[in-house]
Structure formats: structure tokens, C-alpha cells
Amino acid sequence: GNNPDAQSTIAIRPGEAWRRLAREATADGAETRARQSAYFFRRGIAYLVNDPLGFVTGLGRKTLELLNGREIPRNLDPYVHRDDSRLLSALLWRAGPFAFPFGLLAPLAAVGVVGSFTDRNPHPRVRAGRAGLLAFVVAYGASIVLIFVSGRYRLPMAMAMIPFAAFG
Numbered sequence: 408g409n410n411p412d413a414q415s416t417i418a419i420r421p422g423e424a425w426r427r428l429a430r431e432a433t434a435d436g437a438e439t440r441a442r443q444s445a446y447f448f449r450r451g452i453a454y455l456v457n458d459p460l461g462f463v464t465g466l467g468r469k470t471l472e473l474l475n476g477r478e479i480p481r482n483l484d485p486y487v488h489r490d491d492s493r494l495l496s497a498l499l500w501r502a503g504p505f506a507f508p509f510g511l512l513a514p515l516a517a518v519g520v521v522g523s524f525t526d527r528n529p530h531p532r533v534r535a536g537r538a539g540l541l542a543f544v545v546a547y548g549a550s551i552v553l554i555f556v557s558g559r560y561r562l563p564m565a566m567a568m569i570p571f572a573a574f575g
Contacts, residue, residue: 408465408469408553408554408555408556409451409454409455409462409465409466409553409554410450410451410454411454411458411461413465413555416428417555420482421482425482429443431446432446432447466552466553469551469552469555469556470552472556473548473551473552473556473561474513475506475509476501476504476505476506476507476509476510476511476513477501477506477509477510477558478499478506478509478558479556479557479558479561480557480558481557481558481559481560485499485558486499486501508565509558509561509565511572512565512568512569512572513568514575515571515572515573515575516544516568516569516571516572516575517571517575518575519570519571519572519573519574519575520541520571520575522574522575523537523571523574524537540567540570540571541571543564543567544564544567544568544571547563547564547567548561548564551564
């Protein structure tokens with residue numbers, strides 16, 4: 408997700424282009440999964456070194472994608488399957504720029520974070536729990552932005568945002 412052509416890379420779906428990307432590291436001599444991962448990591452670092460502005464711009468774009476209400480597909484688009492499921496149709500929808508559920512969860516969680524940390528008399532364990540939960544949300548969100556953003560990778564972060572959204 409961190410390269411000059413990141414949008415095209417992320418748009419690759421299973422098929423020939425997917426296999427070609429997977430073979431790229433192997434063609435460079437990376438036979439194990441660990442070495443293949445290291446190959447792509449080195450390419451990301453090279454991009455950072457050679458085009459730091461492009462790299463940082465890409466991280467900014469991906470941060471906006473992370474906070475976007477729309478569920479960003481990876482190899483499956485959940486919006487395609489809405490017509491086949493009444494439950495999914497009720498729980499996953501878009502109306503213009505607004506998308507449910509993350510489009511509601513994220514703003515409520517932001518209000519909840521501010522509100523919960525302005526609470527003047529919480530028990531020290533409550534304060535520590537809030538701080539730990541917020542640290543997880545921020546660290547996990549940052550890890551997604553560093554690799555690539557996808558709705559299914561955002562789900563654990565979204566689950567941790569629910570207590571803040573409830574407070575909001």
C-alpha cells in the first residue's frame with residue numbers, strides 16, 4: 408500500500424494480476440513468506456527514501472480512507488452482497504457521503520473520547536482503561552495506515568471504538 412502506484416496495487420483482486428504481484432518477490436529470490444514480506448517491506452522503505460513527500464502524501468490519503476465511513480473492499484466488496492441479504496442491507500448502507508455503520512460510529516467515538524477524558528473524577532482504573540483502549544485504537548489505526556486500509560482490517564479498531572461511541 409506504500410508505493411507510487413498504490414491505488415492500482417490495492418485495487419488488484421484475485422486473478423492474474425494478483426498472482427503476478429505475488430510472484431514478484433519470488434522472482435527476486437524470496438522463497439519463504441517471511442522473505443517475501445521483507446521484499447515488499449524493503450520496497451516500501453525505498454519509496455520512503457526516494458520520494459518522502461509522495462510517501463507522506465500517501466499516508467495522509469490512507470488516514471482519510473481509514474476515517475471514511477465507507478467500508479473499503481479488499482478482495483470482496485460487501486456492498487455487492489447487500490442485495491442477497493436483508494440483514495446486510497439493513498446494517499451496511501450508504502446515503503451520499505454518509506455510510507453506516509462506521510460513518511456513525513467514528514464521530515460518536517470522537518465525541519466520546521473527548522467527553523470521557525474531560526470527566527474530572529473517574530476512578531484511576533477507569534482512566535487507565537480508557538487510555539489503554541484509546542492507545543489501542545490509535546496504534547491499530549496507524550498500523551492499518553502503514554500497510555493498507557480495508558474495511559475488514561478496520562473491524563478490530565471499530566470494536567474498540569464502541570465504548571467511546573456509547574459514551575458519546
